[in-house]
Amino acid sequence: MTLSFALIALLTVVAALAAMLLRNLVHCALAMVVAFVGIAAAFLNLDAQFVGFAQILVYVGAVTILIVFAVLLTRGGLAPERSLFSTSWVWGGGVALAVFATLAWAIRQSVIRDRQPLPEPDVTVKQIGEALMTRFVLPLEVIGLLLTAALIGAVIIAMKEAPAGGKREKESADLEEPGNPPSVMPPPTPEGGLS
Amino acid sequence: MMETALRSELRKQGIFLTTLEELYNWGRKNSVWPLGFGLACCAIEMIAASMARWDLARFGAEVFRPSPRQADLMVVAGTVTKKMAPQVVRLYNQMAEPKYVIAMGACAISGGPFKQGYNVLKGIDRYLPVDVHIPGCPPRPEALLHAFMTLQQKIAAQPLTGPHRPRHLIAAAPSEYPIPEFGAHDLVPPNNPEIWQPPSITPAA
Amino acid sequence: MLGKGIIKGLAETARNFFGSFVSERRLTTVPYPDARQPLAENTRQFPFLVYDGDDWEQGLRCVACQICEKECPPQCIYIVKSKDKKPDYKGQMQFYPAVFDIDLAVCMSCQICVEVCPFESIKMDTEFELSTADRFGGLLFHKKQLAKPNAHYHRIHPTDAAASDAVLAAEKAKQEAKARAAAEAKAKAAAPAPVAPPPSAS
Amino acid sequence: MSIAAATNGKRHRLVPPPSPADGALGELLEISMGPQHPSTHGVFRMNLVLDGERVVKLKPVFGYLHRNHEKIAESMSYLGSMPYTDRLDYFCSLTNNWAYALAVEKLAGLQVPERAEYIRVITAELTRLQNHACLGGFLLQDMGASGTPLMYAFREREKILDLFEALTGARMMCNYMRFGGCRCDLPPGWREQAQRLVAEFPAFLDEFEALLNENEILMARTQGVGVLPASLAVNASISGPMLRASGVNYDIRKVDRYGIYDRFDFQVPLGEHGDVYDRYMVRILEMRESLKILRAALADLPEGPIMDPKARLRGFRPKPGEAYGRIEAPKGELGFYLISEGGPHPYRYRVRPPSFINLTILEDMCLGQLVADVVIILGSVDIVLGEVDR
Amino acid sequence: MFPRRLSVFILRQTLAAYFGGLGFYMTDALDQIFVTTKQFLVAFLAGLFPPAWQPLATLLISAVVMVAAIIGVFATLFAITTVLERKGLGRMQNRHGPNRVGIPFTQIRLAGFGQPAADGIKALIKEDVVPVAADKVVHFLAPVVMVVPVILAYAVLPVGRNMVALDLDAGVLFFFAVGGAVELAVFMAGWSSRNKYALLGAMRAIAQMISYEIPLILAAVPVIMIARSLSTTGIIAAQAGQAGFLPAWFVFTPWGFAGFVLFMIAATAESNRSPFDLPEGESELVAGYFTEYSGFKFALFFLAEYLGLFVISGLAITLFLGGWHAPFPWLAWLPSWFWFFVKLLGLIFVFIWLRGTLPRLRLDQLMNFAWKFLLPLTLINLLTVAVWHYLSASGWRWAVCVLMVIVPYVALGRGLWGHRRVRKRVYRYAE
Amino acid sequence: MALASDSYLVLVVFLIAAVLFALGPLALAWLWRRRFSPAKPGPGKNAVYECGLESQGDAWVRFRSEYYLYAIVFLVFDVEAVFLLPFAVAFTGLPVGAAVAMLVFLLLLVEGLVWAWGKGVLTWR
């Protein structure tokens, strides 16, 4: 464990904790950005340049924006006033522990632990590209399918929530007097007199 | 020995302060960004002053900032009505120090031709400290440029320290002024007695 | 719809950009205060009082008739009539303004005072560089600040000044002719009759 | 006094506003544009309720420049009100002068000499030119065009103001017309200067049109925005270029034939869609028509007196009675309604301000549009607060 | 028009470039003057450290020197650009622009180039107003977060031969990755102010930036496909030499030209410049997301915006305009950094020119433009470049690719406004 | 790979320098305020600006879901771009089949885009 990794890990964990514990949802989202950056730094620390920058591009640049918009769909990111600890915490903690235990077990069982560290490969973007387009071409197509499905799914959900604009314009009610009958259209003016 | 050393040290400090003061004033006076708002007729001449013929930009002052936070100069250009006065004072309050006020035109100074009106404030100096007055109805664009240079001279003459330093450098001096409220017949209060007192009147000879 | 209009517009601004280095028409700035735009002859800013001769107090044409004070729409003129009289340019004894103030902070430069003045005494100045930090001290003009010689009037509005001089000269001539006629009549009458009282000044 | 029983009437409306209750997922945002706002052309204020950026409700708020012009005029001599009319629509002081002079002339039965009528037409059309040019500039400024069109418009306006200054002595507040004529005659060389300006002005219009008229962004921003149908425009007393942009042929210069307008050959451009683009274009085309009038008037200008000999400067007391005089000001129908009781002051003095009344249907035009549209719709109405609030 | 001595000089240098000799070495030295200076400086400073530390010290000192140089040069460029922009706009509008503020304590006016110094001093001494309702921490952080990624992006920008701070293998990706953080800063500024205009401006800004980021990246992909590298230096190297009488820059290919135009449009939007300056659209939203900022925080937004403009222009130069390469070999005696900055100033002028001419788009039009016009075009451009690659070099290749660029452009351009029937109108006259 | 980590060290230096560059003038401004020009906050001055009026209602309202929708579309295309970049770098060395595979990948997403376009989702309301 190098010093750089320790720093990065500390940063990531603290930011993640902040994201969890802060009261204001927007603050949480911003803390999570820091955690994302930390993860990206961890990738860079492992010399996974492409993944590291992709992590920043996708998570900091896009996912955070998504989260921020989601937060703004609630009211201004103000968390509801309730106690910080609740019963769901117990459940959450339990699940987290279980996941951690499983991972730890898997890693302990893994053969990687026993092997001598290999010389780190010098992976260029080009190699990634070639691998992606040859060995992993099927997964790529699956991902494409998945992304499209996600796009369509999101659109459908969002469309259900927001009816199309055309519909809204047809429904009418006078703002000031809700009970008012629909508008009185002005009297017809013969076009002959106008031009 | 002690004394001469002290004196030279003081002089050094003095020179430093003078240089700083000059630099400070130079920066302030050459980067006066007006708040982008106009009230009435004079505003058109203010716009004209920033247009090609007169080109306020030559002084570096064409940056009309729409937000009071970023503006340095409030050009009260036009009639301040009683309905508008609270807003003008609030805008002034929301400007960041250092800030200056130019009362442009007769209406802004005294109510001008409309001073007999029931809804017209008889001079913005009832609520705000005015740095420069420009007479005229409306003043020519050159007159605004002239007033602008008058303001620059005023800024250049302000000391950085000492008792005569400008208001915004004095901690005790106010930076915002009370905003008048709408009353049943008039603004309440009709003027701010802190900064405006009716001039005394001597009877006719 | 394919950007043609945008390119046309860009060409127009480019023409102005490059034109501004060569053409007067495309660089219209008057670099005040280094240079000034010549003022039109009719230009008016604020009123002033004309005086004839060298002494501003003696030569003031104003007779404190207070018409301008009454007609001034924003009511920015204040006149106090003198108790005594002094001779005017015609030699007639007239009142004069003991106080004549114009509050330039109120004046709307409408020129109505000039139009209604029957004595060619109040005229419009072209001075506009009056910005000041002192509202009452700098913008309330008293008689002394208002009084300016006829030569000044001639300088700023030559045509009007000539016309106004002509009017005054005509009136003076009329007055003198009248006086001469009166004097002749008096002389005629004086030969047989005792001395008549001098004609009233006002 | 109570106003409790007052609100059960109906209005002629353009589009029934969408209800905030249904459809919108976002919360409504109440926002106030003005009185200090870069695009409200002064101290106008609009209370907006926004759903996202779409306007759900718009309430104009007036009075931030209510200078009591009418009240002051009722204690002022007839002549004394003339300089105040300059300050109504401070872009167009000469047309204001004319409208007021016209009303007083009707009230007192004064005749205007022919030369004065010609000068009036010339100055009024020059006023129209600079007003419309500036409107185009301001509209584009509201659209975010960093001032370039406005600068070009003001460049031309300065030339016209030079003419005004040479004639009347003031750039903006001319105070030039008098009951029964004009205050002073043209200075030497003025007519030639004006003719030169009229000859050069089309070059400016061409430049302006090249800069903007085919600009895709301008067209996309303005076409189909703020549509005002003809029938509603008439019912809501809209006047001036805004009415004509809706396709209604009503130009007071043609209808009333006041002054000597029947001597000039000019056409009235009409819009078809009544949107912001039409309002903008109708004004551009009107400028070309004004140039026609100016060319003819400057060529035919007769010699003669410029004042009705009956007219009096001081002690002017019209007989009891009332009169309503109106002209086609650049912004629309500018009328003056005067009641005389025989005294030196008007008993009642009323201005019919075109830009105030043209704002009546602002809300109707803006509902359902975006915030950015509100700004240009307001810009295309062409208001001047001095006239709106008086 | 040239002074005679200058033309003689140019002639001599050109001859020297052709015939080698002393002139060649001189130009080469001039070209590398900053590189050698840096090396000298780094070697000198690193020598002060004990030998064991020297590798690390060399690295750190070299980084510090580079970052200082970059910040120094581009901050100065920012200062100059503000004046140039104001003066340039002025010239387009028939006026002078700032020309009176010169050197302090003197009467020298310096054609107004003292203006940024005065503005800077003013910004420094201006009071810092933070609204009571604001989220103070985020309000403070926003301008800082705005500046940081922009400066980071300079790390991969080659400003001359051998003049890049960090030659990353994934340089372009790094550029886009840090660019994404700007959106966050804008959101922080707008949200934390708790001001309605600021929040609306921030939402607009994010919507705009995310919409134009995709076309921005996709417009760069064709270049990467042909240059076979994500590294900025690699891309520049791929544009060396001549292709016929034109330089081998990517902009002189059909797909490259289309890509350049698309990239520039997206870059204009990304840097919030007119006609895409909606987030700070004065006439609607007062000052947009920085409505509530005063003093130097406001200046930082300004700074970040301009630095972002430079860096994205720099990327456009790298991708399409041959980086620091001289356009013609007989002009290669001029140093590489000179060419980079000439191209940069040229692009800046284009930005100023656009700002001086165009009105602003509306939000919905802006979004439509990104998703329904730019995005499809960039996707088609990918196809074009593939076709370009697979066809052998011939007139046919040009014809096909030009068609592949123009036909979708015309079709989408008409379709974009089609349903609204936006067009020039003919007016009728009464009587 | 010592070289690569070194380049990240340069990045760290850049990061620190950038932060200092942003904070430096702010610190200077803070010093100036402390020494010469006292800060004068006030309830009126530090109130939220709203065109000279007192601000009515909160600015932090619930926003429309459209923004969210755009963010999703953006995210999807961002991910696509991430896959596209390595492909682009390797493009010239790849067989035609790989290019076709990428075309299919793109077309899948384009199909999603076209579908969303057709549904009017891309039309800003």
Place this chain on the structure above:
Amino acid sequence: METLAQIKARIEAAVAGAVVEMVPNDSPSGQHSLWVDNSHAVAVAQFLREDPELRFDFCSNVTGVDWPETERTEKVKTTRLVDGVETSVEEIRKTKRPGFLEVVYHLYSVALKHGPLILRLRTENRSDQVQVPSLTPVWRGCEFQEREVFDLFGVVFTGHPDLRRILMWDEFTDHPMRKDYVEPDDYEYEPTPHDEVLVKARRSGRGEAGT
């Protein structure tokens, strides 16, 4: 356009029960007007707008006029039988006219290009019965102008959709365009000694002479 008398006749024929009275105008402008009673005003307006020969579709101007209570003394010559002989005698007659508020509408026809037709509506007095019907439902253009008349004169328009103050602020209680309105005492302190100024200064107790 038809003469005013013809229009009056047409109105009376079309709107049953409408009381219309001609108000003559002595000035050279010769713009006479019609006074319509309040209860039939809307119907009359509707008729004026709809009638194919009149078509007053454009309500150009709406304004209020304040007529305070006046006492007019005039010398009237009457003939009276004095001692069986008709002689003309001058006698002083005092006419007291009760005060009222008046709203004046100027109508034009855009379709037929004629006008103006001037309508007048009057309130019963100036204090409590100050209602007139709003014509906004007929002409939308009246909306803001009627609000202005309400604000400045205090005429209450029944049936107006949105009757609020328009020019003055909401807390304001006076109606400043009325003839008896007293301005707030904040007259500008003129620096010059001046009778009126001195009176005002003394009255408000500030800036007392000599202080």
